[in-house]
Every structure is written in structure tokens, then in C-alpha cells.
Amino acid sequence: MGAISAYDFVVIGAGSAGCAVAAGLADANAGSVAVTEAGPTDVRPFVKVPFALIWLMRSRRDWQFKPAPQNTLNGRQINVPRGKTAQEVHFQDGTCLFAKRRIVLSAGAIGAPAILLQSGIGPLDDLHIDFNLLSDPADMDLMVAGVRRLRKLLKEADIPGVEGHPGAESDSDAALRGYIKSHCGTAYQRAGTLRMGEGDAPVTPRPALRGFENLWVAGASVMPAITSANTNAPSMMVGHRAGKMIAKDAA
Numbered sequence: 001m002g003a004i005s006a007y008d009f010v011v012i013g014a015g016s017a018g019c020a021v022a023a024g025l026a027d028a029n030a031g032s033v034a035v036t037e038a039g040p041t042d043v044r045p046f047v048k049v050p051f052a053l054i055w056l057m058r059s060r061r062d063w064q065f066k067p068a069p070q071n072t073l074n075g076r077q078i079n080v081p082r083g084k085t086a087q088e089v090h091f092q093d094g095t096c097l098f099a100k101r102r103i104v105l106s107a108g109a110i111g112a113p114a115i116l117l118q119s120g121i122g123p124l125d126d127l128h129i130d131f132n133l134l135s136d137p138a139d140m141d142l143m144v145a146g147v148r149r150l151r152k153l154l155k156e157a158d159i160p161g162v163e164g165h166p167g168a169e170s171d172s173d174a175a176l177r178g179y180i181k182s183h184c185g186t187a188y189q190r191a192g193t194l195r196m197g198e199g200d201a202p203v204t205p206r207p208a209l210r211g212f213e214n215l216w217v218a219g220a221s222v223m224p225a226i227t228s229a230n231t232n233a234p235s236m237m238v239g240h241r242a243g244k245m246i247a248k249d250a251a
């Protein structure tokens, strides 16, 4: 791979969306594309083996972000693993690339806004990751209803004795709320930190960073709302569609 400055496009981040952006640009014959990645090579058995990802958490292939303690969850800190690894790309921290003519920011739902902040584009001094989980009472109501629905399903299927925690004695709303507060976590599907949309959304529907030329964003970060299922396939779809749109708009 030659010097980054020689390429027509630089995609920052070789994750789910970044690789698909590069494919979309290539499909559209948009020019030469470099994909940069901050993480180390993926040539390691744990990267390839299904479910071995638990051994990658808190390793050098995990960004190991430190989230704020959640007041809404008894002050607990929620684990925020974020992968960083790639195959056959140019390994480079993308933060230093903003002098390049055409940049696509695909650095993930936390990485993309972090790069903008570090580049002085965002107004904040530091990246403060506060998920503010369950701060909307509707979310807690949904969780309580979810536990009750699961119990009902188990009862109807006549599968006794499956529930280990919180246990059948915890049946009141207050007891279930207390349990959820002290035990709930997330499934790591971060999204919507640089939302795409009209008006004051930071990313336009094409998906350019609003107010900037030749700077686009693609990945889970641009999702305007949380998807109803997991985010990996939608991130790849966003990346591929974005690649094609960018190719057209940059021509």
C-alpha cells in the first residue's frame, strides 16, 4: 500500500461499515480507496472462532472505553467493549487524516464522534460516555413487562424451575425494578451518536457531515433510531449504500 495522500478516498475504520463503504465505492468505480484501521491484525485464532470474543474483551483488540457510572443503575459502570482489528488494511490512527480531500468516517458509534471531538469539530473537550440507561421511565416499564412475558412463556411451555434469578418471589413491580437496576446490562449494540436526518441532525441523508464538504459518515453512528434487531447487518448495509451515494456526490 502506498502513501495515504495518493488515494482518492480515505475510509477511517475497517469495521462492518468501513469495509462495505470501500466495496460500495469500488462497485461504483469511484477511484482509489484506502481503508485505515487503528487496531492490530486479525490474524489470531480468537478473532476467527465463534464466541471466542469474550477473550478479546479487555485485550489490545478492544478499545477499552471507560463509561461513566450510571446513576440510574445504582452507580454501576456498564462494560463497553469495542473491537479494533482488521485484515490487510493500512494500520493507522485516522485522527491525523483530516487534511485529506475525501474522507469517510466509519470509526464506529463511539470512535466516529470521538475523532470529530479530537479534531476540534465537536464543541466538547473530552469524550464523556454516559449511556443514561433506563433514564426514560418507559424503558424500565418495558424491561419489567419483558420479564413478566418471559415468565408467562415459560409457564405456558410448562418448563418449570428454569428461572434462577430474580426468582418467583420477586413479583412486584418494585422488586423487579430493583433487580433490573442492579443487574441489567446491554448487548453492545451502540448506535445513533451522529444521527442521520433532516434539520439539525449532524449527518445529512446523503450521508455528509452537515456543513462540511468531502467529509462523510457511515456506520452504526448514523442510525437515526435504534434498530429493532441487532446492528451489524444494518451497519454493513448503511456502509454499502453510503459508498454508492458518496461516489455519486463526489463525482
Ligand SMILES: Cc1cc2nc3c(=O)[nH]c(=O)nc-3n(C[C@H](O)[C@H](O)[C@H](O)COP(=O)(O)OP(=O)(O)OC[C@H]3O[C@@H](n4cnc5c(N)ncnc54)[C@H](O)[C@@H]3O)c2cc1C
Residues within 6 Å of the ligand: 012, 013, 014, 015, 016, 017, 018, 036, 037, 038, 039, 053, 081, 082, 083, 084, 085, 086, 092, 093, 094, 095, 106, 107, 108, 109, 111, 112, 115, 187, 188, 189, 190, 218, 219, 220, 221, 230, 231, 232, 233, 235, 236
Ligand atoms: C462484543 C460485541 C458483540 C456484538 N455482537 C453482535 C451480534 O451478535 N450481532 C450484531 O448484529 N451486532 C453485534 N455487535 C454490534 C456490531 O459489532 C456493530 O453494530 C457493528 O460492528 C457496527 O459497525 P460500525 O462499522 O459502525 O463500527 P465498527 O464495526 O466498530 O467499526 C469501527 C472501526 O473503526 C476503527 N477505528 C476507530 N477509531 C479509529 C481511528 N481513530 N483510526 C482508525 N480506525 C479507527 C475501529 O477500530 C473499528 O475497527 C456486537 C458488538 C460488540 C462490541
